[in-house]
Amino acid sequence: MIIRPWKAEDAERLVQLTFQWGFETTIEEMNAQLRRIGELNNAEVFVAEAKGKVLGRIFVMEHLTVGSSPFSEVHGLVVDINFRKQGIGKALIEAAKEWSKAKGFAKMRLRTNAKREEANIFYPKIGFDLEKVQNVYQIDL
Numbered sequence: 001m002i003i004r005p006w007k008a009e010d011a012e013r014l015v016q017l018t019f020q021w022g023f024e025t026t027i028e029e030m031n032a033q034l035r036r037i038g039e040l041n042n043a044e045v046f047v048a049e050a051k052g053k054v055l056g057r058i059f060v061m062e063h064l065t066v067g068s069s070p071f072s073e074v075h076g077l078v079v080d081i082n083f084r085k086q087g088i089g090k091a092l093i094e095a096a097k098e099w100s101k102a103k104g105f106a107k108m109r110l111r112t113n114a115k116r117e118e119a120n121i122f123y124p125k126i127g128f129d130l131e132k133v134q135n136v137y138q139i140d141l
């Protein structure tokens with residue numbers, strides 16, 4: 001297995017993995033999002049690939065702050081349902097950690113829904129501490 005940054009030809013597979021993550025998107029939307037991420041130097045998508053097939057992905061980006069130290073934040077970690085518990089999620093997290101260290105961040109953070117049982121077992125198991133529990137508010141625009 002290799003971990004590498006995304007390529008344009010991964011888009012279709014990333015749409016499928018996004019569905020497994022619990023969200024629906026289109027190839028057009030995915031291509032637009034990847035193009036946007038490709039323009040930034042403070043965000044990256046890594047994929048795990050084995051035998052030519054993308055088995056997981058992670059998105060990591062700088063979390064901008066005002067008045068406190070910036071940190072990186074992981075979004076959208078997902079491993080193909082047929083390939084879980086084989087170390088792929090941990091390898092993707094390691095890639096995000098290496099990227100974050102190379103960018104000079106001292107901390108990497110992520111948020112996950114309390115209802116995601118496997119994720120809330122996985123993160124503490126690979127070394128994450130539960131920092132706080134928050135309410136997330138949203139408004140339609």
Ligand SMILES: CC(C)(COP(=O)(O)OP(=O)(O)OC[C@H]1O[C@@H](n2cnc3c(N)ncnc32)[C@H](O)[C@@H]1OP(=O)(O)O)[C@@H](O)C(=O)NCCC(=O)NCCS
Pocket residue numbers: 020021075076077078079080083084085086087088089090091111112113116117118119121122125126
């Ligand atoms: C959470 C997720 C990314 C874990 O990926 P994974 O590739 O299965 O995890 P790994 O194989 O690298 O597991 C690392 C460790 O966590 C453990 N672990 C992972 N999932 C587990 C589970 N459901 N129950 C118990 N332990 C689990 C592994 O056994 C392993 O422990 P070990 O090192 O002692 O053997 C994967 O289950 C997933 O994609 N879930 C759906 C999407 C999701 O919830 N994403 C995260 C929230 S945003």
